[in-house]
Amino acid sequence: MPGEGKENPATGIMIDSVLDAYLNYLTVEKGLSRNTLEAYGRDLRRYADFIVRRGIKSWEDVTPESLVAFLEQTKKGGLATVSMNRNLIAIRGFHKYLMQEKLTHANPVANIELAKGWMHLPDTLSREEMATLLNEPGRETPAGIRDTAMLELLYATGLRVSELIALDMGHVNWQVGYLIAFGKGDKERIVPIGQVAYDAVKLYVDQVRPLLLKGKMNEVLFLNRRGERMTRQGFWKIIHFYTQRAGLGKKVHPHTFRHSFASHLLEGGADLRSVQVMLGHADISTTQIYTHISGERLKSIHKKCHPRG
Numbered sequence: 001m002p003g004e005g006k007e008n009p010a011t012g013i014m015i016d017s018v019l020d021a022y023l024n025y026l027t028v029e030k031g032l033s034r035n036t037l038e039a040y041g042r043d044l045r046r047y048a049d050f051i052v053r054r055g056i057k058s059w060e061d062v063t064p065e066s067l068v069a070f071l072e073q074t075k076k077g078g079l080a081t082v083s084m085n086r087n088l089i090a091i092r093g094f095h096k097y098l099m100q101e102k103l104t105h106a107n108p109v110a111n112i113e114l115a116k117g118w119m120h121l122p123d124t125l126s127r128e129e130m131a132t133l134l135n136e137p138g139r140e141t142p143a144g145i146r147d148t149a150m151l152e153l154l155y156a157t158g159l160r161v162s163e164l165i166a167l168d169m170g171h172v173n174w175q176v177g178y179l180i181a182f183g184k185g186d187k188e189r190i191v192p193i194g195q196v197a198y199d200a201v202k203l204y205v206d207q208v209r210p211l212l213l214k215g216k217m218n219e220v221l222f223l224n225r226r227g228e229r230m231t232r233q234g235f236w237k238i239i240h241f242y243t244q245r246a247g248l249g250k251k252v253h254p255h256t257f258r259h260s261f262a263s264h265l266l267e268g269g270a271d272l273r274s275v276q277v278m279l280g281h282a283d284i285s286t287t288q289i290y291t292h293i294s295g296e297r298l299k300s301i302h303k304k305c306h307p308r309g
Contacts, residue, residue, distance in 0.1 A: 019044050022097050033184045040090040047091055059098055064108045124260045136242040142208045147238050149204035156197035158261035158279050161254035165230045168219040183280040191278050
């Protein structure tokens with residue numbers, strides 16, 4: 001593994017040992033998912049290797065300039081923009097942990113913000129494009145009714161595709177009109193459904209789900225034609241099929257619905273905190289990226305409509 005055998009002379013602790021202790025801390029105290037932990041582990045070991053190669057012999061000697069140099073090197077290496085900011089988040093948390101454990105006395109990351117210039121604005125659909133896509137499956141066939149329900153619910157709630165397909169019947173409150181989603185780290189959140197999506201899902205549950213069950217009993221909400229839980233791959237193919245049929249001329253994936261949900265809410269006047277809660281973001285800075293989308297749309301409208309735009 002990268003970083004093995006590299007010792008921090010100031011503390012007498014192997015670098016990998018410190019990283020392992022921190023990752024264990026994240027598992028126990030923060031409840032991060034396995035995928036997130038693995039990503040953080042890769043980021044931090046890459047960071048530790050850079051620090052050692054730079055001749056820095058103690059975490060205490062890491063400076064903001066050292067960190068910026070690492071980020072610049074990582075960027076030149078072609079790391080995706082989202083991953084760039086995940087790197088910084090992982091490193092920021094690690095240095096806070098070092099201070100908490102009294103292994104260092106200063107945090108070199110404290111005044112370094114997420115680099116907005118590196119953040120890739122998510123792909124979204126306009127309201128008109130979204131309406132076209134949502135109308136594509138129709139309600140004339142059982143498959144169309146199910147697919148309409150899934151697409152409408154995804155757009156109405158901003159769920160991740162993993163959260164959507166994980167839904168069981170008991171996760172939906174039919175009386176009040178909301179659902180319970182289980183996000184990263186199995187954290188629960190309550191999300192309102194909205195009338196159009198509610199009606200679409202209710203129609204599917206009443207008319208189509210019993211046909212797909214074929215007499216079997218289970219609590220899964222969205223079923224494939226074999227009466228089993230819909231898979232991520234299966235749902236991605238459904239979206240791809242209707243996107244092609246709608247002739248949108250764009251690449252649309254499940255997360256496009258989540259991005260569109262957030263940006264359309266903000267365009268409609270929703271406050272950032274409410275959108276953060278519905279998306280299940282732990283940090284509001286993650287949600288703030290959608291304000292850039294709304295801002296770009298406003299600039300576009302201004303340029304198009306203002307006499308001196």
